[in-house]
Amino acid sequence: MTNQQHKTSVTVLGLGAMGQALAGAFLGAGHPTTVWNRTPGKGDDLVARGATRTATAAEAVRASDVVVVCLYDYAVSQAVLDPLAADLSGRALVNLTSDTPERSREAAAWAAGHGIDYLDGAILVPVTVIGTADALLFHSGPRPVFERHESTLRVLGGNTVYLGEDHGLAAVYDNALLDFFWTSMSGLVHAFALAGADGVKGAELAPYMSALLSIFPEAVESTAVEVDSGVYPGEQAPLVTEAANVDHIIHASEHRGLDVGALSGIKAVLDRAIAKGHGADGWTATIEAVRGAR
Numbered sequence: 001m002t003n004q005q006h007k008t009s010v011t012v013l014g015l016g017a018m019g020q021a022l023a024g025a026f027l028g029a030g031h032p033t034t035v036w037n038r039t040p041g042k043g044d045d046l047v048a049r050g051a052t053r054t055a056t057a058a059e060a061v062r063a064s065d066v067v068v069v070c071l072y073d074y075a076v077s078q079a080v081l082d083p084l085a086a087d088l089s090g091r092a093l094v095n096l097t098s099d100t101p102e103r104s105r106e107a108a109a110w111a112a113g114h115g116i117d118y119l120d121g122a123i124l125v126p127v128t129v130i131g132t133a134d135a136l137l138f139h140s141g142p143r144p145v146f147e148r149h150e151s152t153l154r155v156l157g158g159n160t161v162y163l164g165e166d167h168g169l170a171a172v173y174d175n176a177l178l179d180f181f182w183t184s185m186s187g188l189v190h191a192f193a194l195a196g197a198d199g200v201k202g203a204e205l206a207p208y209m210s211a212l213l214s215i216f217p218e219a220v221e222s223t224a225v226e227v228d229s230g231v232y233p234g235e236q237a238p239l240v241t242e243a244a245n246v247d248h249i250i251h252a253s254e255h256r257g258l259d260v261g262a263l264s265g266i267k268a269v270l271d272r273a274i275a276k277g278h279g280a281d282g283w284t285a286t287i288e289a290v291r292g293a294r
């Protein structure tokens with residue numbers, strides 16, 4: 001008996017960059033792996049490594065006990081899955097496509113209506129990290145379904161985390177972490193543009209950016225405490241002072257012809273928090289202006 005015969009069979013629907021990485025990890029761990037992609041011809045290397053490639057998604061679904069979906073978004077994944085409800089019944093469906101908690105819950109309701117065991121997941125690492133001990137993936141949905149397939153799902157990442165029964169939770173955590181990531185990356189690029197406008201090379205500024213990052217772990221911890229308690233100590237750096245600092249950066253950026261859309265948004269939130277009476281509080285008090293913005 002080969003190693004493969006002990007392992008759960010897995011189908012991966014979607015062979016974009018991420019789908020190929022997922023299928024590669026399952027293959028590498030010895031799972032019988034079937035793959036399908038809308039556009040034919042993707043995944044030659046997976047086939048060379050032993051994957052079965054099918055012409056239709058329905059054939060791919062029928063080949064395995066666990067079906068992993070990794071497509072562009074939930075509109076696409078639902079369009080692909082809708083005609084496959086009967087084929088999916090009795091199998092475990094794991095949707096690792098990124099989208100919103102609402103779409104995850106809609107997909108879960110659809111799956112429940114068709115008797116499909118459904119887990120909703122989110123991938124928090126790039127393709128090159130998939131299959132390593134460091135790879136962070138979130139799952140949410142029925143605990144017994146996660147536990148039944150945990151060893152298979154853990155093949156994709158050593159840092160595989162089950163968040164709870166609410167199918168939306170994986171997307172909640174995913175959206176929150178990416179909110180932090182994208183706004184930080186946007187600030188990083190803007191900062192290089194600001195210094196670069198005065199002839200400072202990226203490489204010259206980079207060491208100081210890295211040093212600045214060292215304060216973040218502590219800032220994350222203290223911000224979490226303040227968010228949870230609703231108490232925002234501001235003795236050392238009150239919002240009124242920070243608002244003036246942000247204004248300086250906006251003026252310097254405008255003077256250099258740089259985009260100030262993101263900074264103006266930050267300043268508007270600061271101003272609203274101050275108008276609500278938080279001028280003497282710390283930066284976390286801006287959450288009072290972030291909430292209920294519409």
Ligand code: NDP
Binds near residue numbers: 015038071080096124
């Ligand atoms: P790609 O753009 O590389 O692949 C998109 C996939 O969706 C392809 O398989 C594509 O098929 C398919 N697709 C798009 N539109 C349709 C459609 N109308 N019908 C059927 N299939 C369709 O994306 P990734 O693989 O990079 O990402 C997939 C998911 O993984 C996304 O939700 C992404 O956010 C998430 N993710 C990706 C990461 C990454 O580093 N790449 C990191 C973390 C999460 P076709 O080849 O036919 O176009």
